[in-house]
Each structure stands twice: as C-alpha cells, then as structure tokens.
Amino acid sequence: QKEVEQNSGPLSVPEGAIASLNCTYSDRVSQSFFWYRQYSGKSPELIMSIYSNGDKEDGRFTAQLNKASQYVSLLIRDSQPSDSATYLCAVNAGGSGNTGKLIFGQGTTLQVKP
Amino acid sequence: DAGVIQSPRHEVTEMGQEVTLRCKPISGHDYLFWYRQTMMRGLELLIYFNNNVPIDDSGMPEDRFSAKMPNASFSTLKIQPSEPRDSAVYFCASSLIDSARHEQFFGPGTRLTVL
Numbered sequence: 001q002k003e004v005e006q007n008s009g010p011l012s013v014p015e016g017a018i019a020s021l022n023c024t025y026s027d028r029v030s031q032s033f034f035w036y037r038q039y040s041g042k043s044p045e046l047i048m049s050i051y052s053n054g055d056k057e058d059g060r061f062t063a064q065l066n067k068a069s070q071y072v073s074l075l076i077r078d079s080q081p082s083d084s085a086t087y088l089c090a091v092n093a094g095g096s097g098n099t100g101k102l103i104f105g106q107g108t109t110l111q112v113k114p
Numbered sequence: 115d116a117g118v119i120q121s122p123r124h125e126v127t128e129m130g131q132e133v134t135l136r137c138k139p140i141s142g143h144d145y146l147f148w149y150r151q152t153m154m155r156g157l158e159l160l161i162y163f164n165n166n167v168p169i170d171d172s173g174m175p176e177d178r179f180s181a182k183m184p185n186a187s188f189s190t191l192k193i194q195p196s197e198p199r200d201s202a203v204y205f206c207a208s209s210l211i212d213s214a215r216h217e218q219f220f221g222p223g224t225r226l227t228v229l
Contacts, residue, residue: 032215032216034216034217034218036220042222042223043205043220043221043222043223044157044205044220045220046217046218046219049215049217051215088157090218092216100145100162100164100169100209100211100216101147101159101162101170101216102159102216102218104156104157104159105156106156107156107157
C-alpha cells in the first residue's frame, strides 16, 4: 500500500516564527509532490508544487524535496495567524504510466498564536 | 476563469433516499476525481476519470455508489440507497496532465448529511 505520512499535530508556533511541516512517502517512483492548505470547512487549496530535489520558494513558503530520503517538507516563514489551517501533503502515485492519481497524507494542523 | 463547480453545496436527506452530487470540472482539464473526507478517514479517493472514462474505481466503498461522466464538462456521483455512514464532505477535483505534472484543483465540496 503506497502511503504518505504526516504528523497530525497540532503544531503550534508563535506569530512570526518559522513553521516546519514534514511528510514522508513510500513510493520511490513518485515524481510530483504537493502541499495543500485546507481551512476549516473549506476545500483543499494548492499552495506549492515541487518536482526536483532541493528547495522551491514562493513568498513566505519554501518546499523542500529529498527523493533519496523520500522526504518532502514545507517551511512557512514569518507565520501569521491566517496560516492556521490543516496542511495536506500529496504525492503522485507512480508506477507505470502517468496515472494522474495523488496519494494524500492525513494532514498536519498548524496553529499560529498571536 | 471559473474553478471546479459542485452542486449542491449542502444536502440533507433521510436514510434510504437517493443522493446525486454534481461536478463541473475546469474547462480543458482531462482528469476528474471524486473524493470523500471525514474526520476519521481523512481524504479518500473514490474514483477518477480520464477523458470521461473511469480509470480506477477501487475506492468506491460499495455498490451503492456509482459515478458517471457523460461528457467533458459534467460528472455525477450517486448514492442509492444512502446510509448515515455516508455522511461526509464530497469533493470533486480536476487536473490537466502535462508531462510529469499532476496539479489537482478542488471544488468547494458538497456536505452530505444522511439522517
């Protein structure tokens, strides 16, 4: 069973701090990795995509990918109370062909305290 | 551009009734996904389509669930008969597969309550 693992949290950080969210995956052939943000009562919103090893920065968000360790992370700098949400890690289901299917983790709840 | 559109946004029904959820994907997208989300089980993939053809329905929980995609701009998820344990938020998502990219965009969801 291909899996994506996340710590459910809650992860609590003070406003202005760096929040670090982590995710591991089991399928070595996965090539696409995503972070979704989901506010309570809302749908998942895509905030970051990463396809190559290393870091990818977008504003206050940095995604980090290490395929050898099967590890992907999301850093949120200068955390704001509005960042309080559940963050879902998603990985494409690899194997033969381009399936389009994503495997989602259970999500990490982030609380940013003013 | 309009995102993924789902209807209804909320549905309350009684056990045994038929429920039909509707989805309009983003124009031009060639993949459509149906998910169910509950606190206990998280986000579960039920079924997905590529170019209107069902590719993988292994997540459909029972024969009471069925899904169709008669054309590129419309899909339905039907539950007949509905049961209280079907209460959940049902999301539709769509994507355009471009080389190795698989970005999926979600609709607002349908919150289903079966009494």
